[in-house]
Amino acid sequence: MTVCKIGAIPLHTDTIYGQKAYSLSQLNVQGLNVPEGFALSTNFYTEFLNYNRFPFQPNQYLSHNNEIMDFLICAQFSEEQKKQIAVIHQMLVQHSGDSLAVRSSAVFEDLVGDSMAGLYDSIVQVCTYEELEQAVKKCYASLFSDRALSVLSRKGMDFTHHRMGVIIQKFVAGTPSGVMFTADTIEMDSDVIHVNSVDGYCSQFVDGALPSSFYKVAKQTGEVIESHLAQGSKSLSPEHMESLVQTAQTIEALFEDCQDIEWTFQGDTLYILQARTITTMRNRPFHIQWDEPGESDFTWFRITEQPYPPLVQEIFEMEAVGYHDGAYATAGRMEYYADIRNHNGYFFARLKDMPNRDEKRQAFIEYVDRLFAEGKHIFFDVVLPQLQTYTNQLNHYIGKDLQHAEAVTFLEVAYDFLRKATELHDYAVYGGRYIHEFETYCKEILEDMRLEQTFDLVYVPSQLTKERQQLAHMAEIVNQNDDLQHLFETCHYDEILYARLSKLSTAEVLLGEMEAYLKEFGLLSKGFDNELHPVLIEQPSLVMAKIRTFLTLDTKEFLHNMETTKANKQNLVDAITERLDEESRGEFLNKLQLAEKAFLTGDNHNFYMDSMFRSYIRLAVMQAGNILTREGLIERPDDVHFLRFDQLMDGLRNHTSYITHIEAGKKLIAEQKRMLTPTFIGRAASGPPPHPNQQATANPEEDPHLLTGVSGLRKNVTGIVVYGIPRVLKEDRILVLPHGHAGDIMHIVDKVKGLIFAGGAPFDHLGILSRELGIPSMYYVSNVFERLKVGDMVEIDGVQSQIRRLIKE
Template sequence: MNPYVLYFSEINKSSLALVGGKGANLGELCRIPGVEVPAGFCITTQAYADFINTSEEFASLLESLRFIDTESLAEIKTIGERIRAHLESLDIPDPIEQEIVHAWKLTGNQHAYAVRSSATAEDLPGASFAGQQDTYLNIKGESELLAHVRKCWASLFTDRAITYRAKNGFDHRKVLLSVVVQQMVFPEVSGIMFTADPVTGNRKVVSIDAAFGLGEALVSGLVNADLYKVRADRIIKRQIAVKKLAIYPLADGDTVKREIPLEWQSEQALADEAILALARVGRLIEEHFGRPQDIEWGYAGGKIYIVQSRPITTLYPLPEVADNRPRVFVSFGHVQMMTDPIRPLGMSIWEKTMAVIDNQYSLVPAGGRLYLDITDSLASWLGRKTAPVMYSKSDALLSSAIAEVIRRRDFIATLRPRKQAAGAKSYTRKSMATIAGSTFEMLFREKIEAPDVSAIAGKVIGELRRDLTRLSGRERLDLIAGHFSKGFEVFMEGIGRPVFAAWMASMLIGWLARHWLGEPSPLDELTKSAPGNVSTEMGLELGDLADVIRPYPSALEYMKEADDAAFLDGLGRVEGGEAIRPAFTAFLAKYGMRCPGEIDITRPRWREKPTQLVPAIVSHIQSAEPGEHRLRFAQGKVEAEQAAQTLLLRLKRKMGGSFKSRLMGKLIRTYREFIGLREYPKYLMVSLLDEYKQAIMEEAARLVERGTVDRAEDVFYLTLEELTAAVTTGQADQGKIAALKEKYAEYEKLKPPRVLTSEGETLFGSYTPRELPAGALAGTPVSSGVVEGRARVITKLEEADLGKGDILVAPFTDPGWTPLFVSASGLVTEVGGLMTHGAVVAREYGIPAVVGVDDATHKIHDGQIIRVDGTQGFVEILE
């Protein structure tokens, strides 16, 4: 094999290191029957390496890129120009030049050629690098070819290529460049084809952009293009653009822009027959590569030529399911207020749990997140009516996305329910019993009393702890695999009824207030300082802890710099440590199982990483006076009681006032008594997860001792089944673990859609248009009032820095974020609904809150002055 030149016929996907992504893909394209690829060859990365190694100066220039400031455009421009100028001044070594010229003559020196870059980190499944290096068209003659090969090599250091690599973590020294030399096709029409709709993600739709002349005009954005969409060999959309310009080749080389005659500008560029033929070619290519493709094509002399194909890297991954049945999936993370990726161990526990509880509503992984299959629900008329309402309390935009799917009648008509399993029927019966019991409790039982949730949970956790202690190895992991669903059983049988009663009471209170008084729901006032909310109690106890720490500045300084492993022991060596340590220990004993993103068992708990709490403690000390948090809570209780009395007195003055007041009073008592319990199921779930985690980490430590894994945390990248196998056999696939770590780094960059269909369509939801102030960000109002203050955009609890009057802006808040609510004057989140954690706690604390503000943590910048209108549901950026 020639080290410097490889012809397309000699190349396949295994040639990536020698010819880069674009070159390898061209080699693969040439192997697909029915796909026409213009002839050509690749100048290998070995040629590039030998070329740059002729220069000692280049090595020092390359080294300087390691320390470049990616935000400094001037610095990038300066170093980029120096490197490019240097490379273009170097001579190509004779052996390399001779091989290039020989391949050119053999391929046909009478032809014009396109000279394109093909980097080893280009056109890959995880990063396309599209457009980062230069392309040269209509190159003729030996000297021009060699000059443009050198230019191509130099273009590895364009400003955009340097910036892209630096920001995406690619080592400049490890990215090598091959050059593709391909015969030019001079098409009448050319363009780009996506074998999945790049806007909606729909894998059933081929999307084609087409314009006159060479495709470079379209790729570079110089011209508008026609848009055609094809589904099942049928054109479903034609959007004809006014095409004023085109790029054409010149006879002696190079290209020129020309204006298209007026009578052609609005003509359909590609005939219907050619559109359908092109779509069929696209499907052939997609089938060969096994994933949706972004394809550059040209149409000349009645033939379709493919000049490039790369994976579409912007599509959200689809759930893997056992059959091809049309399905609809909703984001479990948006329901649970945690949209970050969950590692395989955490996902497998939830998948097994949902399978035990209800085979009809299975959880499936996609893009590092879990999605709930709600196909069976949407296949029924009743399900389509109730699903948007049910999910609206979790996340208004999720409800909107589900409603959008329901409006697509053609797709909905294809949904078919599975045969209901016995376990599902049992679960349905339990649910109906809960609803019936809740209704009775709310409307007919005069004396109501919250159940002893601590005793219920204590019994389950105590039994689990005892069983885990007496078992080890496979038996211990088998116990975990079948145990988690017990938490749901406790929820349904122990506190499901009162929680559901509180939810139903909230709906009726709002409806009756509107119907009888013509006013909005009074829930914001009635929710303040509700009893029995374990998350609120945790926030109050953290305030107590902060007040213990407050008199000892040296202890606080120690905590800011402390190591997690020695955190508590180190307190004994600082002033005030003897008073602080027992208080901190007691807090961790009660709440140490919690953390942000706590539904993922692999997240570090506060007991493992207590320094996560320090910023919240500092913020509390900075923003509140000693004991202020307790006084505010007491005041909130008084305000709630006054609001209830005022409401009942007003109702008494209405016609039928005695009945209305009595019914509303019963609903308010039910709501106040039980609404705090809605946080307890998650408290129980997290407590169980923490018990599992402690047992799992003991097994992981043994795997490290046996040399099965390098670090105990590596087991997070195994499913529970894989972990059980590793514990049993002493073997684990280290390569798979390493690959999953890289994959999860990619997943962190993805924005999970609220709804996914089996066709790949991604839906994020939208708000019904309404009158808002200019530039305001729409959201869902969940806690009334208006507040102005400094925005503190916080994506990680351990990086929190809230001062007095600051407004918390976060991607989501679950109970692990509660410590910050004590300090915040307002709340803005990207995810949430009326009954989710952030909304309920914000109402309890009486702070204005707007949730479901799409992309809030990017649209609002840290430190900006903003106004949060929790009554109307929008956020204004004031400064």
């Protein structure tokens, strides 16, 4: 069946008619008023494509989406389809003034776990048959909009199932209209209803064309707890409010979940235009089962925002063990180490005292210093060779179509590599220690040498610096090419942008540079949270965001800064060696070489470890996923997230099917996402967890508006303070951070005016980045988190090594 009346859609056909049409039909069956109408199934859409000999393949959707949209708008319905559409038009438009609403009902729309609201087109007040034909085709075309394809691509949706049903209904010219949520999704309160209304059509609320009124209503009693009436608007009548509350409860009971409902009144009759599950609501209880007696006596703080699926849980736990062992062995930067527990897929941590910390730390420092005395370096001569033993083996498997046994070995070695990399992380951090010894040595020769000059002297381009240079070069290519510049300016979705480059003849040079870039930096990872994100060689479109960042920067200043640093370095080397005899020069040059290695540790350990050590496990896991999918043991490669390593190995070795197991795992994660997760569990907390480098209380005699530190760049800047590294910055800000050892600001660097660190040094990862980009930074600022608050206006004075809090008038 390709056309069905709303209210007569058979059960369990949501994948044929789309969830939106299926839900409306269920509401109609339950006796609720739904505008009269019909649903065109996804089979109707497929027949339309076949009749017009749709020439595009799924692998062309991203690159040719504009052509596809034009093709669909210009395509023709078959004679049989035209008859069916004409019958619908004749039945629904019977009087002068009648009109229709044509709505999308895509396969990927209004799902329980992901609504994708507003992704596709709806057209209202359609009158003539010709307008109806065109409206249906516009809905079809919206499947291929930049935004829709980009969202689906990022979610890993399979384009071979990219289809749409369409709803054709009588347009109800009702007023008032609006949207109601059967729960408060901010306070996570399912006992209230939020009602938004306008004195007009529902589409005028959705589009923001009219000002809206707001009502907070008690679900059980119908009492209006709070209301805000838009200027010039009429208040909802008690009768209308009662009807809305009763209908909300009915729909919620039908779908057994909180609902987002579009509605309108025509006279006293309430019509439901749409109902979908609220995907952001968390109202499930969070049950805790402690592993060991006494655990509940401690305060455990939640450290993850989303529940992790089984594979990611196992990786996170293994990393935690590695970091724990490394921190314990080195008694590194912190006074504590973390103990973690998994409850309902969420991770909680507490800080544990490190026994014999001072003795262990001193012993490790002595070991590192002995290496320095032998001309060896803890990162380059101890840590990196161990990592390269693994990576040399792992690189053999990349880019190949592996057999089962090879995939098993790839997984095993990648797992061992990740464990070793996390264990050695704190070892690597000590690699920068020698710089301070070298600085003291140099000051005995050049007494007035500043920290900024020490940076110049030890500076060597790191792997991440080389990456930034290549990105700056690609940005220059874009800026010098009108076609590329226009494409980057007008195409806002990176997946679409990258796909369109292949069609652009003038993009050949840029694509060549990208290919070279990916050979050297393609194993860098986007990140890690509740999934293993793709690495660059898997998803080259990720490079587009990196290039965009450099399009907003002054790349000439970036390159000039490095050339200036290089010249300053040579001048300093000359100034020092001129004061030394031949034997002392050799000693200085040897020490300089070791100091350069110490400097490179800041960025290079970030490159080889923080930015890349999960990349191999990601590639190995996805290789296994591809094999299991081809053999029908799982449905799609990403489903491996819902297996543990032993199950992954079992599938490869014994051809075990895990489809049912994975479906159960997905349902469990969906349930865990709906849980109202506590900030902490166990003993009641008196405040947030102590920061490992918690500072002493400020001296009351200090000037409250003046802070001092160590300047990394003799440059001044004024800006507003924000803590941490935000995901998005819309305005210029100065970031306040504990240290610059880790983290990345490249995604917001065009808005970062300055950096202030409680500790850290210019030789840390963020210190190197800020210096290359000419961003003023201040280090070792005592009590900065107590004395500067978010929103404070401050001036960083890089010349005087001061920070002034500017008093607001």
